[in-house]
Amino acid sequence: MERLIRESAAIVQVEMVKLIRDPTEIISRAIQPVLWLVVFGQVLAQVRGIHTGQLSYIAFITPGILAQSVLFSAIFYGIAVIWERDLGVVHKLLVSPALRFSLVFGKAVAAGFRGILQAVVIFLLALVMHVSLRGDPLAILAVLAAVMLGSGIFATFSLIIACIVKTRERFMGIGQLMTMPLFFASNAIYPLDLMPPWLRVVAQLNPLTYLIDALRGLMIRGGESVHGYAVDFSVLLGVFALMLFIAVRLYPTLAE
Amino acid sequence: MDNASPDTPDGFAIKTSALTRRFGNLTAADSIELNIPYGEIYGLLGANGAGKSTLIKMLTTLLSPTSGSAEVGGYDITKSPGEVRRRIGYVSQLVSADGALTGYENLRLSGKLYGLPPKVRSERIANALEFMGLADSSSRLVRTYSGGMIRRLELAQAMLHRPAILFLDEPTIGLDPVARRLVWDRLLSLRHDYGMTVLITTHDMEEAETLSDELAIMHSGRISVVGKPAELRASLGAELGRDATMDDVFVHYAGGLIHESGSFSEVAQTRRTARRLG
Numbered sequence: 055m056e057r058l059i060r061e062s063a064a065i066v067q068v069e070m071v072k073l074i075r076d077p078t079e080i081i082s083r084a085i086q087p088v089l090w091l092v093v094f095g096q097v098l099a100q101v102r103g104i105h106t107g108q109l110s111y112i113a114f115i116t117p118g119i120l121a122q123s124v125l126f127s128a129i130f131y132g133i134a135v136i137w138e139r140d141l142g143v144v145h146k147l148l149v150s151p152a153l154r155f156s157l158v159f160g161k162a163v164a165a166g167f168r169g170i171l172q173a174v175v176i177f178l179l180a181l182v183m184h185v186s187l188r189g190d191p192l193a194i195l196a197v198l199a200a201v202m203l204g205s206g207i208f209a210t211f212s213l214i215i216a217c218i219v220k221t222r223e224r225f226m227g228i229g230q231l232m233t234m235p236l237f238f239a240s241n242a243i244y245p246l247d248l249m250p251p252w253l254r255v256v257a258q259l260n261p262l263t264y265l266i267d268a269l270r271g272l273m274i275r276g277g278e279s280v281h282g283y284a285v286d287f288s289v290l291l292g293v294f295a296l297m298l299f300i301a302v303r304l305y306p307t308l309a310e
Numbered sequence: 311m312d313n314a315s316p317d318t319p320d321g322f323a324i325k326t327s328a329l330t331r332r333f334g335n336l337t338a339a340d341s342i343e344l345n346i347p348y349g350e351i352y353g354l355l356g357a358n359g360a361g362k363s364t365l366i367k368m369l370t371t372l373l374s375p376t377s378g379s380a381e382v383g384g385y386d387i388t389k390s391p392g393e394v395r396r397r398i399g400y401v402s403q404l405v406s407a408d409g410a411l412t413g414y415e416n417l418r419l420s421g422k423l424y425g426l427p428p429k430v431r432s433e434r435i436a437n438a439l440e441f442m443g444l445a446d447s448s449s450r451l452v453r454t455y456s457g458g459m460i461r462r463l464e465l466a467q468a469m470l471h472r473p474a475i476l477f478l479d480e481p482t483i484g485l486d487p488v489a490r491r492l493v494w495d496r497l498l499s500l501r502h503d504y505g506m507t508v509l510i511t512t513h514d515m516e517e518a519e520t521l522s523d524e525l526a527i528m529h530s531g532r533i534s535v536v537g538k539p540a541e542l543r544a545s546l547g548a549e550l551g552r553d554a555t556m557d558d559v560f561v562h563y564a565g566g567l568i569h570e571s572g573s574f575s576e577v578a579q580t581r582r583t584a585r586r587l588g
Contacts, residue, residue, distance in 0.1 A: 057425070141408075141409075
């Protein structure tokens with residue numbers, strides 16, 4: 055256990071050092087949520103065509119936009135991994151005695167911390183847009199935990215895709231193909247009960263749905279988790295464990 | 311560098327038995343038999359696509375063999391890969407130092423992944439930077455380093471945990487003669503100080519002859535010849551009826567005809583590395 059923590063922490067440390075040294079990625083990734091909340095959210099709110107219960111439409115989509123931000127950031131983690139493979143960094147890591155699990159888990163945790171930075175941006179934006187946010191410390195901690203889990207899931211999923219496709223060109227195509235369906239087949243910008251039955255089934259199989267469901271209850275005053283937090287977090291943990299299991303097995307193939 | 315002496319066990323540092331790797335219909339390494347004693351610098355030569363990198367990848371546990379076996383540092387590469395990794399250092403043909411980190415940060419990462427205790431890690435990093443002439447550049451990002459500095463940093467990274475066996479895959483590719491000599495000097499000093507075994511792949515005949523105690527030449531996945539550089543030259547010279555150079559030896563045993571060898575990705579990779587270091 056000590057070894058796992060030490061090795062994973064080493065990976066997290068270098069990822070954070072690189073992020074702090076060049077935070078432009080965080081800044082550039084803040085632009086999309088701004089567009090969704092400020093432009094799309096406000097326009098659709100005026101239409102009043104989507105019933106969001108007691109919540110304003112902006113309040114309803116804020117957790118969805120946070121989850122989208124987490125998804126879009128984490129899903130392109132695979133590009134960085136392919137880049138590291140082309141440079142030879144992956145070979146260096148795999149020749150070391152570090153556990154494969156530590157190398158992958160470290161990447162997932164680092165993605166989680168990136169997700170938290172994005173959550174801070176969304177929180178601030180939501181406050182500016184007068185979204186009524188929950189301020190109790192337990193809820194905030196739970197939001198951070200959900201964001202870390204969500205980031206970990208999509209970052210490891212991205213790593214799995216990278217291990218399979220192995221080139222940046224192929225990854226870019228698949229990355230684009232994955233992110234939009236995952237986003238639109240979820241409860242990010244409309245409730246599940248507005249979806250046609252077939253789409254509702256797809257949404258129920260989408261881990262993003264459970265992330266957003268948890269965030270909606272934990273972030274927004276008056277918001278609630280439709281599935282219940284126990285289900286939301288169980289699904290997120292289960293999917294994360296599965297992604298880790300697959301990623302640990304595939305990661306060494308990058309060096310072949 | 312501080313003078314920690316490694317163990318000097320009997321037997322071979324690297325021992326392979328019919329080691330083979332296939333990729334579909336292509337046999338990249340074919341029944342390789344190698345016995346490399348501890349403490350030797352062993353050259354592995356061959357044209358692009360001869361199978362050198364495939365062999366190195368198998369011995370460093372990056373690639374599993376299709377058949378056959380190998381022991382590195384006394385441990386089987388497929389049954390005990392973790393033990394093998396603890397005992398080896400590796401400088402790949404690719405530039406593996408992270409350009410977005412400083413020289414110090416790259417070494418710190420290696421030290422942590424190899425489980426060096428904090429005090430030992432700090433001391434060794436300081437000594438390694440001093441020895442490699444990188445102490446003044448340690449806080450600079452590696453992307454600002456020259457090719458020679460990057461290679462010396464990678465050597466330092468590979469050596470930090472005092473491995474018994476060091477694998478160097480074309481370590482001086484893309485370097486100018488001055489930088490190349492500096493890397494050779496450091497390598498020979500390290501071998502002298504620590505008695506480590508080195509397996510080095512190279513296209514550079516001068517490098518092969520200067521550094522290698524013994525060498526093997528690969529061609530189409532197989533070992534064509536094994537011997538000491540001087541003996542190989544003498545033997546071929548007798549055959550040719552004139553003094554033979556290492557180039558002559560290489561051409562004779564690595565396939566005299568000009569082959570269309572090496573895949574696109576291999577050539578692209580080599581050029582990328584040469585560009586980055588040059």
